[in-house]
Amino acid sequence: MKIQSSNLRFMIIIIFLLIFLPTGFTQNTQNTVQHSYFTYQETSAQPNLTGTQPHILHIDHYNDNSGTAVVRIARINYYNYVTENYCYEQRLLLRVIQKNGSVIPINYENATEIQDINYCYISSAHKNPLNVYSLFDQYILVTYTHATNTSDAKTYVDRGMVFDWDGNIISKLEFGPSYLSPGTNWYPNEFIVNNITPKNGFLRFSAETDYFKWSQYG
Numbered sequence: 001m002k003i004q005s006s007n008l009r010f011m012i013i014i015i016f017l018l019i020f021l022p023t024g025f026t027q028n029t030q031n032t033v034q035h036s037y038f039t040y041q042e043t044s045a046q047p048n049l050t051g052t053q054p055h056i057l058h059i060d061h062y063n064d065n066s067g068t069a070v071v072r073i074a075r076i077n078y079y080n081y082v083t084e085n086y087c088y089e090q091r092l093l094l095r096v097i098q099k100n101g102s103v104i105p106i107n108y109e110n111a112t113e114i115q116d117i118n119y120c121y122i123s124s125a126h127k128n129p130l131n132v133y134s135l136f137d138q139y140i141l142v143t144y145t146h147a148t149n150t151s152d153a154k155t156y157v158d159r160g161m162v163f164d165w166d167g168n169i170i171s172k173l174e175f176g177p178s179y180l181s182p183g184t185n186w187y188p189n190e191f192i193v194n195n196i197t198p199k200n201g202f203l204r205f206s207a208e209t210d211y212f213k214w215s216q217y218g
Contacts, residue, residue, distance in 0.1 A: 038097075038101045040095075040097075040103050042054050042073065051075075052075045052076050053075070054073040054074065054075050054093070055073065055074055055075070055076065055088075056071060056072070056073055057072045057073065057074050057088075057128070058071070058072040058128075058131070058132055059071050059072075060132055060133055060134045061134060062134045062136070063134075063136075063194060063198060064136065064198075066098075066099060067098070067099030068096065068097065068098050068099065068134075069096075069097045069134075070094055070095070070096055070097075070132055070134045070140055071094065071095045071096075071097055072092070072093065072094055072095075072130075072132045073093045073094075073095060074088040074089060074091075074093060074119070075088065075089045076088055076089075077089050077090070077119070080120060083120070083121075083122075083123075085120055085121035085122065085123075085126060086120070086121055087116075087119055087120035087121075088119045088120070089119070090109075090111050090114075090116050090119050091107060091108070091109040092106075092107070092108040092109070092114060092130070092142065093105075093106075093107055094106040094107075094108075094132065094140065094142075094163075096140075096165055104165050106140070106163060106165065106167045107167070108142075108163070108167070113146065113161075114130065114142075114144050114146075115145075115146065115147060115150055116150070117129065117145060117147060117150050117156075118130040118144045118145055122186065122187065122188055123185075123187060127187065127188045127189070128188070129144060129145045129188040130142070130143070130144045131143045131144075131190065131192070133192050133194075133202070135162070135194065135198055135202065136194070136198035136199050137199075138164050138165040139162055139163070139164060139170065140162065140163045140164075140165075141160055141161075141162055141192070141202065142160065142161050142162075142163060143158065143159070143160045143175075143190060143192070144158075144159055144160070144161075145157065145158055145159070145178050145186075145188065146159045153178070153180055153184060153185070153186040154180070154184070156177065156178035156180075156186055157174060157175075157176065157177055157178060158174075158175040158176060158177070158178050158190070158206070159172070159173060159174050159175065160172070160173035160174075160175065161173070173217065175190075175204065175206070175215070176206075179206065179207045179208070181207075187207075189206060189207050190204060190205065190206050191204070191205040191206075192204045192205070195216070195218070200218050201216055201217045201218025202216070202217055202218075203215070203216050204216075204217065
C-alpha cells in the first residue's frame, strides 16, 4: 500500500546521505569482512532454453546479518545490433543462496505478466527494466514494466510483485505510468531502498515528466 509521497528536495537529501554515509562506514569495517566459496550447478530440462550458460545479472543481500543473498540469473537469447543491447531468455530465474550453502530456486515464467520488453537492456546506459530487491524474512520484491501494447510506450505501466521463497506471489503493486523521455522514449528508472525497519516497507524514487517523486510502500 502506498502511504506517502514528496518532491525533489527530499530526494536530494536522501541521495546525499546514501552517497556520503556508507563511505565512512566501509572504511571502519573493511578489515572485518569475511567471505567463503561454494559451488552450485544450474540444471534444467525445460525445452525452450537457448543452450547458453547462465549469467549472473544481479545480487542483492538481506539486511539482517543472515548472509542470505538473492541472485538473478539469465541466459542470453540474442544481441540486438540496432540498440546494441543484450536480450535474455524470457523467464525470471531467482536463486536464494543461504549462508550454509543451500540454494532455493524460484522460477517465474508468466510471459503475459512480465512481458518480453523486460528482458532486454534499454538505451546506451544499459538500463534494466526488471529489478530484484530482497525485503525481509523470506520476501523478495520484483519490479518490471507491463504494457497494454508493447509497441506503444505510452501504455507502459510500472508494476511490482512480492514473492516468498516458495515462489508464491504474496502481493501485486502498480506504481504508475512508466517514465518517457523526452516524452515518447521509454527510459526505465527507479531507486528502491528498504525502510530503516524493513518490515515497515520500502521507499521508491522515480522520475516524472518534470520532477522527481518518492513514495513509501508498506
